[in-house]
Amino acid sequence: MKLSPLQSRLAASLLGSVILLFIYFSLFSPQFALADDRLKQTLPILLDDLDITLALEGRSSLDPEYEPEFAPFDRSIIGRAPAGVTGLANNVPMPMNVAAGTTQLFVFEKGTIFEREQETLELRGEDGGSHAGMPRAGPERSTAAEPAEEHHIAKRQSSKMIYISANTCEQPQPNPDKTTMDPPQLTMFVSTSPKNQSPGPSADPNTQVVVEFVEGAVMYNTTTSDDVFLGIHAPNVSSTFTGQTYNFQVAASSDEYFHSYNAQADADLIWVDSDSQGALLITHNLTDSTDESTTDQIMRTQPYVMFAQNTQEEWSIKGLKYSYCGLQNNAQIAATKNGKFTSMVTTGMTRRGPGNLPKQQFYFSGLNASASYLGILALNGDAGKSGPGVAGGGGHVYRATNFTTKSDHGNCQIVLNLTFCDQVAYSVPSNPNTFANSTLLATFYDTQAQSAYSDFEKALAQISCEAPSTQLYSLVRTCTDCAAAYKSWLCSVLVPRCEDFGTDGSWLQPRNLAQAFPNGDVLDAAALAQFPNTSATMTSRNPMIDSVVRPGPYKEVLPCEDLCYNLTQSCPSALSFNCPRPGMVGFETSYGRRGKQDENGEVYCNYPGAAHVFSGAGRIGGMVSWVLGGVAFVGALVELL
Numbered sequence: 001m002k003l004s005p006l007q008s009r010l011a012a013s014l015l016g017s018v019i020l021l022f023i024y025f026s027l028f029s030p031q032f033a034l035a036d037d038r039l040k041q042t043l044p045i046l047l048d049d050l051d052i053t054l055a056l057e058g059r060s061s062l063d064p065e066y067e068p069e070f071a072p073f074d075r076s077i078i079g080r081a082p083a084g085v086t087g088l089a090n091n092v093p094m095p096m097n098v099a100a101g102t103t104q105l106f107v108f109e110k111g112t113i114f115e116r117e118q119e120t121l122e123l124r125g126e127d128g129g130s131h132a133g134m135p136r137a138g139p140e141r142s143t144a145a146e147p148a149e150e151h152h153i154a155k156r157q158s159s160k161m162i163y164i165s166a167n168t169c170e171q172p173q174p175n176p177d178k179t180t181m182d183p184p185q186l187t188m189f190v191s192t193s194p195k196n197q198s199p200g201p202s203a204d205p206n207t208q209v210v211v212e213f214v215e216g217a218v219m220y221n222t223t224t225s226d227d228v229f230l231g232i233h234a235p236n237v238s239s240t241f242t243g244q245t246y247n248f249q250v251a252a253s254s255d256e257y258f259h260s261y262n263a264q265a266d267a268d269l270i271w272v273d274s275d276s277q278g279a280l281l282i283t284h285n286l287t288d289s290t291d292e293s294t295t296d297q298i299m300r301t302q303p304y305v306m307f308a309q310n311t312q313e314e315w316s317i318k319g320l321k322y323s324y325c326g327l328q329n330n331a332q333i334a335a336t337k338n339g340k341f342t343s344m345v346t347t348g349m350t351r352r353g354p355g356n357l358p359k360q361q362f363y364f365s366g367l368n369a370s371a372s373y374l375g376i377l378a379l380n381g382d383a384g385k386s387g388p389g390v391a392g393g394g395g396h397v398y399r400a401t402n403f404t405t406k407s408d409h410g411n412c413q414i415v416l417n418l419t420f421c422d423q424v425a426y427s428v429p430s431n432p433n434t435f436a437n438s439t440l441l442a443t444f445y446d447t448q449a450q451s452a453y454s455d456f457e458k459a460l461a462q463i464s465c466e467a468p469s470t471q472l473y474s475l476v477r478t479c480t481d482c483a484a485a486y487k488s489w490l491c492s493v494l495v496p497r498c499e500d501f502g503t504d505g506s507w508l509q510p511r512n513l514a515q516a517f518p519n520g521d522v523l524d525a526a527a528l529a530q531f532p533n534t535s536a537t538m539t540s541r542n543p544m545i546d547s548v549v550r551p552g553p554y555k556e557v558l559p560c561e562d563l564c565y566n567l568t569q570s571c572p573s574a575l576s577f578n579c580p581r582p583g584m585v586g587f588e589t590s591y592g593r594r595g596k597q598d599e600n601g602e603v604y605c606n607y608p609g610a611a612h613v614f615s616g617a618g619r620i621g622g623m624v625s626w627v628l629g630g631v632a633f634v635g636a637l638v639e640l641l
């Protein structure tokens with residue numbers, strides 16, 4: 001019944017196969033000698049000790065092709081499964097094809113489950129099915145119908161939670177011209193009754209639980225002391241789909257789900273910003289701990305992988321969005337080992353953003369302009385370990401995040417990795433004709449900010465920061481605070497956050513309207529007439545942008561007003577920083593305001609770490625006056641409007 005995989009992939013797999021074969025042989029041969037169910041006791045320990053993750057990943061556990069080499073060993077160990085029923089070993093995924101309208105059968109035997117607990121006394125009575133993942137409920141199996149003899153055996157065994165999970169790796173593909181429907185999902189039937197060893201659509205519904213796959217994945221747990229029988233059933237598939245066969249992998253575990261997904265409302269991947277060819281996405285803080293050694297250790301890891309898909313071509317992952325192997329095989333871009341178009345993605349760790357806690361970031365390039373994408377974050381196994389034998393080794397998939405790219409005017413470009421303005425990682429006004437790549441552009445902005453900051457440092461040095469505490473300007477805020485607040489403010493003002501000129505939003509400030517776009521287009525008189533003819537709209541806040549970068553018309557996401565207020569509160573009054581208040585002239589064209597969190601995830605104003613999730617609504621602007629002892633200070637650089 002074991003069919004060859006749907007796709008004959010990976011010509012490069014021969015070496016991997018040999019390594020894998022060797023590893024399995026060396027791992028499993030001791031069990032041949034023990035000849036029974038000790039597998040679980042020994043296998044995870046060996047796997048933990050040996051760093052075989054890499055070798056296994058070479059031929060990913062998700063690769064259906066690895067089954068033929070693996071299966072003979074597996075069958076010899078598990079051995080006792082009836083013909084046509086495949087035995088499952090703890091935490092080892094079993095890849096399999098299933099043709100439309102048929103059912104594949106599996107068993108997870110109690111010997112595998114209970115070898116560690118033979119002596120433990122029983123806790124009979126708490127068994128009974130339950131299911132995860134939002135599928136519809138099937139009839140609970142009837143415990144009353146079990147023979148008394150079985151109760152006797154069970155007396156010597158405690159019940160145990162068994163985690164069953166499966167992922168659809170390949171499925172019939174919808175023909176986009178004929179149907180917009182997702183391919184029908186597989187169904188899993190679970191029985192813990194010896195009377196139903198072939199769960200499936202035609203078996204007695206009172207002895208089995210029905211769990212439908214959701215987006216190509218299923219998670220089900222049951223507490224039992226019996227063998228667990230599984231049927232994975234493929235529905236009939238209409239001819240509007242290409243192909244009649246599914247490929248899936250199923251795993252049972254007494255530790256945790258081997259494959260898992262999290263469909264909760266909060267997306268775990270945050271879209272920071274995009275430009276016309278790229279996008280920057282970031283995870284949540286990977287820890288809340290501020291302990292240096294903990295965060296340093298996390299900074300050395302890269303736990304997550306990512307998949308991305310143009311929503312116009314979403315059909316290829318429709319119905320597979322919670323399946324790790326489904327995404328690995330079918331997503332347009334897979335930022336994983338052996339994934340597709342990995343060169344389009346750069347990933348790394350960063351401490352940028354509020355709290356300076358570790359996060360993983362993904363920087364995409366080579367995307368289409370004005371396109372929308374789905375980004376799906378995933379964990380390849382647990383704690384960096386993945387593959388067969390590792391609890392949770394099948395991967396964890398999170399809910400998708402939407403993001404879009406900007407238009408092909410191409411005058412907003414993401415910059416990151418700035419040395420001085422290290423919190424900057426967003427789109428800035430750009431022009432490919434003046435700055436050929438993002439590194440050069442980043443250096444331009446960063447150098448300017450750095451030099452303005454040096455001027456400020458000189459001014460700050462004239463204030464006796466190192467004086468005894470009685471003479472300090474404030475007991476609460478120090479010169480260090482002032483310098484930090486100044487830096488945050490300076491970087492957000494000198495490195496403006498750029499939006500497409502065509503983007504509508506009352507909080508966006510049009511800039512530099514009189515200049516030509518990088519491709520030579522200019523706004524006609526009618527378009528210009530819609531905007532006031534003021535320096536706020538006709539020029540950039542930072543004149544060097546207009547004269548050196550020459551981006552043409554763009555819109556600015558204004559810096560948040562609190563960056564300015566923080567500056568006035570943190571710095572000595574001798575520096576005479578002043579923030580404008582709402583209603584003052586120039587207010588609206590200079591600052592934005594955070595507000596209530598908005599479902600649309602708009603960035604209403606820019607602050608270090610701002611992303612499409614956290615900012616608030618509403619906006620007003622402002623102005624800071626730059627006076628130090630009556631002398632205009634750094635005026636040429638930071639002429640505010």
Ligand SMILES: *[C@@H]1O[C@H](CO)[C@@H](O)[C@H](O)[C@H]1NC(C)=O
Pocket residue numbers: 130131132133220221
């Ligand atoms: C087992 O499944 C039930 C029902 O879906 C769920 O509420 C529970 O959290 C699951 N238990 C574990 C340990 O995952």
Ligand SMILES: *[C@@H]1O[C@H](CO)[C@@H](O)[C@H](O)[C@H]1NC(C)=O
Pocket residue numbers: 101236
């Ligand atoms: C699936 O197709 C088979 C053969 O064409 C048919 O016998 C069966 O009734 C169909 N099942 C369903 C649920 O339509």
Ligand SMILES: *[C@@H]1O[C@H](CO)[C@@H](O)[C@H](O)[C@H]1NC(C)=O
Pocket residue numbers: 270283284285353354355356357
């Ligand atoms: C990270 O933690 C900081 C401090 O607790 C918090 O302000 C910030 O919003 C968190 N960032 C993310 C992306 O969750």
Ligand SMILES: *[C@@H]1O[C@H](CO)[C@@H](O)[C@H](O)[C@H]1NC(C)=O
Pocket residue numbers: 310313366367368371
């Ligand atoms: C870009 O668009 C083309 C044509 O629509 C499409 O074939 C290609 O897959 C798209 N690429 C990406 C990365 O979205």
Ligand SMILES: *[C@@H]1O[C@H](CO)[C@@H](O)[C@H](O)[C@H]1NC(C)=O
Pocket residue numbers: 311401402
């Ligand atoms: C993301 O885009 C999809 C369409 O591709 C849409 O169905 C879904 O509601 C969007 N999600 C959010 C959170 O906007």
Ligand SMILES: *[C@@H]1O[C@H](CO)[C@@H](O)[C@H](O)[C@H]1NC(C)=O
Pocket residue numbers: 346347348363416417
């Ligand atoms: C940013 O720096 C990190 C580490 O220094 C590097 O891996 C990454 O490629 C850089 N990203 C860009 C876009 O330059």
Ligand SMILES: *[C@@H]1O[C@H](CO)[C@@H](O)[C@H](O)[C@H]1NC(C)=O
Pocket residue numbers: 436437439440
């Ligand atoms: C950017 O352009 C400069 C000058 O042409 C070149 O030296 C540098 O390697 C380029 N950087 C990247 C990341 O392409």
Ligand SMILES: *[C@@H]1O[C@H](CO)[C@@H](O)[C@H](O)[C@H]1NC(C)=O
Pocket residue numbers: 481482484485488562563566570
């Ligand atoms: C004000 O600036 C200080 C120093 O940069 C920073 O620690 C603090 O979080 C800032 N406060 C606000 C509200 O931004």
Ligand SMILES: *[C@@H]1O[C@H](CO)[C@@H](O)[C@H](O)[C@H]1NC(C)=O
Pocket residue numbers: 514528533
């Ligand atoms: C804006 O006003 C200036 C001087 O008042 C004038 O020279 C310029 O042509 C005007 N621009 C537009 C687009 O009307």
